[in-house]
Amino acid sequence: MSENLLEIRDLSIAFPAADGEALGVRALSLEVREGEALAVVGESGCGKTLTALAPLALVPKPGRLAGGEVLYGGRRVSELEGAELRRFRGREVAMVFQEPMTSLNPTFSVGYQLGEAVDPEGKLPKRVRAERSVALLREVGVPEPEKRLGVYPHQLSGGLRQRVMIAAALAGEPRLLIADEPTTALDVTVEAQIMDLLEKLRRERGMALMLITHDLGVVAQYAERVVVMYGGMVVEEASVKEIFNAPLHPYTEGLLGSLPKRGRALRPIPGNVPSLGNFPSGCPFRGRCSREVERCAQGLPELAAAKNRKVRCIRVGEDG
Ligand SMILES: Nc1ncnc2c1ncn2[C@@H]1O[C@H](COP(=O)(O)OP(=O)(O)O)[C@@H](O)[C@H]1O
Ligand code: SF4
Ligand SMILES: [Mg+2]
Structure with a gap:
């Protein structure tokens, strides 16, 4: 049994609402184990x-x-601050977002931004920064990496921008990569390439992947739990x-029923997710x-x- 790397325990996050507060996340608990591919799915x-x-x-x-807490390697994440928190974000846990929300800055070159990720404290000689950036771009499958250092994010395709983002996330050699709908804005061919890349990196680097998606099709192909x-x-x-052999919750069943499948009509879940x-x-x-x-109305199951x-x-x- 592999060990828990991350534990979210009874986490609640509240937002102001008309009559007080509403919970966006309610008493949520989950674990991510060392090296595993965990999917978090939902509409x-x-x-x-x-x-x-x-x-x-x-x-x-x-x-x-x-309410609740997040533990990483047994330590409370909420207690980290300053340099320790900065180190933690990147060297232990890193994140990739959906492409249009990518944290690439449009006003800086790819080389500059990767350099910042590779060497946030600016301690390395320029040449070493560039060499490491090129190596990362090569690892994530960016063609002609040397030439890309000088370009700006808008000069790249969506798929290449996402690869650069992944390269930046890998710079600190994180043990856990969190990918929040990393391919939602990309077309299906590029989506498959990016997902294959994340899977390859997870295996080669022995990194855990927490994959956030609304798509059970992606879950089937790329996650273990x-x-x-x-x-x-x-x-x-x-x-x-x-989950695929025998979903137990009616919602999971509903998500499976709304997956496209040959030989039967789509059965979307009726209604919408209510607002907070x-x-x-x-x-x-x-x-x-x-x-x-x-x-079912008598209290929370x-x-x-x-x-x-x-x-x-x-x-x-x-x-x-
Ligand atoms: N910054 C915010 N302000 C107000 N409500 C928010 C904010 N972020 C999230 N929420 C609410 O919390 C709930 C969960 O949001 P989110 O985690 O973004 O859902 P998902 O990623 O599954 O679409 C939603 O109902 C959303 O409206
Ligand atoms: S508790 Fe009732 S309403 Fe909720 S999922 Fe089960 S059967 Fe459906
Ligand atoms: Mg979201």
Whole structure:
């Protein structure tokens, strides 16, 4: 059994709402093990990005940490500050975002930005910085890397910009890479190339990958374990194989049913993810669930553990 690298325990993040506060993430717990590929999946608005930011001790304003903690190697991330926090972000945990939100700055060259990632304290000779930047670009499959150092982000395609972002994220040799919908803005061919690259890097570097996606198709291909989120909570957790063979939560079943598959019509989940503060009481999936009964309104179902999986639905194990 591999060890836990990261543990999120009972995390809640609150935002101001009409009548007080609403929780974007509610009592969320999950672990990332050393070297594994963990997927976090759910529709837009389910709390995935908040879950991706929490390990870096980032809570977007006007949000606040309303409960719980994040432990990395047994240490509380919220206690890190100053130089230690900067070191942690990058050398232990690094992040890649969706392409249009990429943290590449349009006003600086690729070489300058990679140089900053390679040598944030500016201690290395210029030549060494450039050599390391070129090596990183080569590792992420950027053709003619020497020539790319002088170009600006807008001169690159979306796929190449994302490769540069990944190169920058790798500069500190992180043990965990968090990728928040890294391919959402890219076309399918480029998406597959970027995902293949992330998978290759994970294997070669022995790095853990926390892959945030709304797409179970990507999960099937690139992850080993999966956490399904709904309404800011974990509703199911299992191995990818188990989730695809026998989803237990009606929401997971719904996500699988909305995957394109030959020979049958798409069955999208009815309705939409409610906005924050508008989730029903009781089970948050009420109103969209095909198995709903009256009892589902009576309090939040527990996240019950069975073998290696967890599921939050009172009707699991019942017939019909
Ligand atoms: N900066 C913010 N201000 C207000 N609400 C936010 C903010 N960030 C996230 N939320 C709310 O928290 C919930 C979860 O958001 P998020 O983690 O971005 O979801 P996902 O990434 O799954 O689409 C959403 O309902 C969203 O509206
Ligand atoms: S608790 Fe009820 S509403 Fe919620 S997922 Fe289970 S059956 Fe559906
Ligand atoms: Mg998001």
